[in-house]
Amino acid sequence: MQVQAIDQEPTLNDILAIDSEELAERMLEPATMRAIYEDTEEIIGRSRTPDSLYSLVHNAIKTMGEVWGNLAEDSEPSACRKGCSMCCHQSVMVTAPEVLLTVKLLRDNLADAEIDQLQARVADRAKEIEGRTTNQRMDSRIACAFLVDDICSIYPARPLQCRGGYSEDVEYCRSLFDDRETTQQGVADGSVDGRYMLIPKMLYDSAQVGMAGALKAEGLSADPLEFTAAMAVALADPNITEKWLQGWPVFDGARLVRQASANGDQYITEADAAV
Ligand code: SF4
Numbered sequence: 001m002q003v004q005a006i007d008q009e010p011t012l013n014d015i016l017a018i019d020s021e022e023l024a025e026r027m028l029e030p031a032t033m034r035a036i037y038e039d040t041e042e043i044i045g046r047s048r049t050p051d052s053l054y055s056l057v058h059n060a061i062k063t064m065g066e067v068w069g070n071l072a073e074d075s076e077p078s079a080c081r082k083g084c085s086m087c088c089h090q091s092v093m094v095t096a097p098e099v100l101l102t103v104k105l106l107r108d109n110l111a112d113a114e115i116d117q118l119q120a121r122v123a124d125r126a127k128e129i130e131g132r133t134t135n136q137r138m139d140s141r142i143a144c145a146f147l148v149d150d151i152c153s154i155y156p157a158r159p160l161q162c163r164g165g166y167s168e169d170v171e172y173c174r175s176l177f178d179d180r181e182t183t184q185q186g187v188a189d190g191s192v193d194g195r196y197m198l199i200p201k202m203l204y205d206s207a208q209v210g211m212a213g214a215l216k217a218e219g220l221s222a223d224p225l226e227f228t229a230a231m232a233v234a235l236a237d238p239n240i241t242e243k244w245l246q247g248w249p250v251f252d253g254a255r256l257v258r259q260a261s262a263n264g265d266q267y268i269t270e271a272d273a274a275v
Helices: 012-017 020-025 030-046 050-072 096-109 112-129 134-139 170-178 180-189 198-217 227-235 240-245
Strands: 256-259 266-269
Touching (some): 030 050, 030 198, 050 096, 096 112, 096 198, 134 180
C-alpha cells in the first residue's frame, strides 16, 4: 500500500516520542524525519512563498534520492520495470506542497489547451475514486490519473510515496493485483512473504512525515491528501498555491481520512467518508 499516516505527528518531538518499536512497525526512521523536518522548517521559516514551497519538496526529493541512491547499490535489485504499473492502482497519499509543485511543473511545460484537457481527465478520474478505499481502487482497477499506457506520465515529478515504492518480486505484485484479499491475508498470517522493498519505503515515508510535521508546526496544513483528487482541485485553480499559503481550505474535498475496519485501517477521501 502506498498510504502512510502523516497527520498524527504535530511536531518533531511528538514524532520522536513514539517508541522505537512503534516507529519501526510504522516503517518510520527518526534520523530521516528529523533531517527533513529541520530542512523544511528552515526553508519555510525564511520565506513563505510559492518558490519556498517548491524548494522544500525539491529538497526532500534530492536528499532522499542521494540517500537511497547510495543504499540501492548494496540492496537486492528491484523487480520494477517501465510499463509495469500494478502499484499505480492505489491511493497515493501526498502533502499539499507535493501537489502544488507538480501543478507548477505541468503549467510550466504544457500549453493552456493541454492543461484544460488534462484537468478534465483528472477530474473524471477523481470522480471515479470517490467513495473507494485504496483496496477498492485496486480491486476495481482504477489507476492514478497520471498513468498513461501503463507508464507514469509525470515520472520526474512523481510524489514522494511513489519514489519509495519498489518491489522485490513481480509475482508478489501480480498476486496482490489479481487476488488482493487472499494475498493480504497470506501476508497477515505469514504464509505469504510481502515483497515490497522496506528501505526505500521507510526513507521516503519518513521524509514525508518529517515534511508534514514541519508544515504543521509552522501553522500550515499538513492534511494527508489523495494525489489524483488533490490534483483535480489544483489544476482547476490558477491561484491555488497563493490561496493554500493564505490558509484557505482548498484541499478539504481531497483529504484522506482514516477509517477503522475489521481488516485494519483504511483510508478514504473525505468527501467519500460521508457517503
Ligand atoms: S504519480 Fe506516477 S508513479 Fe505515482 S501512482 Fe501516479 S502514475 Fe504511478
